[in-house]
Amino acid sequence: MSVLVFIEADNGVVKKSSLEAVAYGSKVGAVTVVAMGSIEASELAKVGNYGAEKVLHCSDDRLNDGVISATAKLIAEAVGQSGAETVVMSRSSLVDAVAARVAIKIGASVVTNVQDLPDTSNGFVVKRGVFTGKAFAFVSVPDGKKVITVTKNVVQLEPTSSEAAIEEISVAFDDADFGVKRIGVHKQEGDILLPEADLVVSAGRGMKGPENWQMIEDLATTLGAATACSKPVSDMDWRPHHEHVGQTGIKVAPQLYIAVGISGAIQHLAGVNSSKVIVAINKDPEAPFFKAADYGVVGDAFEVVPKLIEAIKK
Amino acid sequence: MKILVCISHVPDTTTKIKFVDNKLDTNGVQFIIGPYDDFALARAVELKEASGGTVTVLNVGTVDTEPSIRKALAIGADNAVRVDAEPTDSLFVAKQIVAHAASENYDMILMGRESSDFNSGLVHGLVGELLGWPSIAPAMKLDVDGSTAKLSREIEGGHEDVEVQLPFVAGCQEPIAEWKIPNMRGIMMARKKPLEVVEAVAVEGVTAYQSFELPEEKGECKMVDADQMDELVGLLKNEARVL
Ligand SMILES: Cc1cc2nc3c(=O)[nH]c(=O)nc-3n(C[C@H](O)[C@H](O)[C@H](O)COP(=O)(O)OP(=O)(O)OC[C@H]3O[C@@H](n4cnc5c(N)ncnc54)[C@H](O)[C@@H]3O)c2cc1C
Numbered sequence: 192m193s194v195l196v197f198i199e200a201d202n203g204v205v206k207k208s209s210l211e212a213v214a215y216g217s218k219v220g221a222v223t224v225v226a227m228g229s230i231e232a233s234e235l236a237k238v239g240n241y242g243a244e245k246v247l248h249c250s251d252d253r254l255n256d257g258v259i260s261a262t263a264k265l266i267a268e269a270v271g272q273s274g275a276e277t278v279v280m281s282r283s284s285l286v287d288a289v290a291a292r293v294a295i296k297i298g299a300s301v302v303t304n305v306q307d308l309p310d311t312s313n314g315f316v317v318k319r320g321v322f323t324g325k326a327f328a329f330v331s332v333p334d335g336k337k338v339i340t341v342t343k344n345v346v347q348l349e350p351t352s353s354e355a356a357i358e359e360i361s362v363a364f365d366d367a368d369f370g371v372k373r374i375g376v377h378k379q380e381g382d383i384l385l386p387e388a389d390l391v392v393s394a395g396r397g398m399k400g401p402e403n404w405q406m407i408e409d410l411a412t413t414l415g416a417a418t419a420c421s422k423p424v425s426d427m428d429w430r431p432h433h434e435h436v437g438q439t440g441i442k443v444a445p446q447l448y449i450a451v452g453i454s455g456a457i458q459h460l461a462g463v464n465s466s467k468v469i470v471a472i473n474k475d476p477e478a479p480f481f482k483a484a485d486y487g488v489v490g491d492a493f494e495v496v497p498k499l500i501e502a503i504k505k
Numbered sequence: 506m507k508i509l510v511c512i513s514h515v516p517d518t519t520t521k522i523k524f525v526d527n528k529l530d531t532n533g534v535q536f537i538i539g540p541y542d543d544f545a546l547a548r549a550v551e552l553k554e555a556s557g558g559t560v561t562v563l564n565v566g567t568v569d570t571e572p573s574i575r576k577a578l579a580i581g582a583d584n585a586v587r588v589d590a591e592p593t594d595s596l597f598v599a600k601q602i603v604a605h606a607a608s609e610n611y612d613m614i615l616m617g618r619e620s621s622d623f624n625s626g627l628v629h630g631l632v633g634e635l636l637g638w639p640s641i642a643p644a645m646k647l648d649v650d651g652s653t654a655k656l657s658r659e660i661e662g663g664h665e666d667v668e669v670q671l672p673f674v675a676g677c678q679e680p681i682a683e684w685k686i687p688n689m690r691g692i693m694m695a696r697k698k699p700l701e702v703v704e705a706v707a708v709e710g711v712t713a714y715q716s717f718e719l720p721e722e723k724g725e726c727k728m729v730d731a732d733q734m735d736e737l738v739g740l741l742k743n744e745a746r747v748l
Contacts, residue, residue, distance in 0.1 A: 288640065373665050
């Protein structure tokens, strides 16, 4: 089976989640990668380490803005050129918005939020998350073209030294493809992006106020972690909205999620229950988070967190 | 302004999910308007209140979903359409919306970024592509000035502001508007508002939900004394191997 994998870069570096998509694709078939915008050839060639044979690169810098329609058109064009039957992408704010449009353009079935490799022993069946992390479903996809978006940590990365050949792909965009115009971008620079992070330190209303977040940031810096928060914290503007995790916020799947002063309401857990290991720090021994956590500390965050920082530094 | 808001009818957020015969066990489950759809509806009603027009709500569902549709009418939608079918997948739902919207000249179609039952997050993009309209998701802000709309879309680590000409489709999330709670007057008025029931169009090539599985039960949470943070770090390094 021939597979096309769409990859994204952040600050010129191919995202780890995109490399996971390449590795996923290479377990399904022969992989061609499609990439867009300004990105170094050396960085592109590296996708070969994860099983890709070829990269189709559209260097049109209008694509640096991550325009939904134009990105969908590029991917559809790359499907045509590569003859791919299956398109694989790793979930992201752009991919989530693009996948449906690609599916219609190429006449494919589309399944999002895929959590495992497909079972092809009898058709094509994938496992996906449903009911906001409270269950999984096995979905059979009809014969023909397919688009699937995969979540983080679905495959293990085992790089080789192979490199991929790079070809330029040009696409005849028209004005309608850029009908959604970016007029401003507000992005935290230099930080570890929350959806990509392997380690996350998150805090809730137990922190009492935004002035107490320095401690949480210190813990995150010590670990090299991203910071996150519960919904009331972003509702009260203690922290920006893009840090809020949960059912109505970002869904994360890090190796380690440390929750400080968060009760562990079901809506919060919905965004974090795919984490590999959860540590809950809460002064209330009855806090529901202890039922979802692997490790728990009952204590006052204002005393526990500084001690934890010291212990990590040792 | 003529706005279509598409709503899903989903189990209440706190529902314990169980399955019987490979379907959701709806016994004792309370159903609500999809939480993200509620944000879309609230913003649509605000836009109508500010500059006139109509808000139509559409749901693809069996007669069981009518309480959710009535609630949307009570919140401020003017009329409603129910496409009489059990939704099978996102493509099925999108094609029903398109079949309705194709002849209605809407200025925008709003819905939640995803439904909180199947969480596919596809319907806005499918509808946009099928109608040849731009689609924007997840939309956190929406203002309209004449034929131009300004939206803010969540991206990793922040958000971007975009501008688009009407018509367009948006998949919404907070903080686009405050959820609205129907008042008594709204509830009384909703009873008299038109709710049209239409037949579904046939859709080919849908995916099939074969079976469901619940996540593995979590093991016991290992408690560490608040004075023993060295021990916690040791466990994270050597036992959990995440540091
Ligand atoms: C439809 C819907 C969707 C929702 N979506 C989300 C979502 O996406 N994400 C989300 O987070 N929430 C969501 N919520 C809200 C959710 O139900 C909870 O209200 C929220 O998660 C609670 O946040 P919290 O734990 O920070 O605050 P609280 O519930 O106030 O809990 C604070 C915790 O801090 C502890 N604490 C206090 N002081 C200290 C201290 N000094 N040291 C240690 N611990 C301390 C307390 O014991 C308590 O457990 C949603 C709700 C609804 C209805």
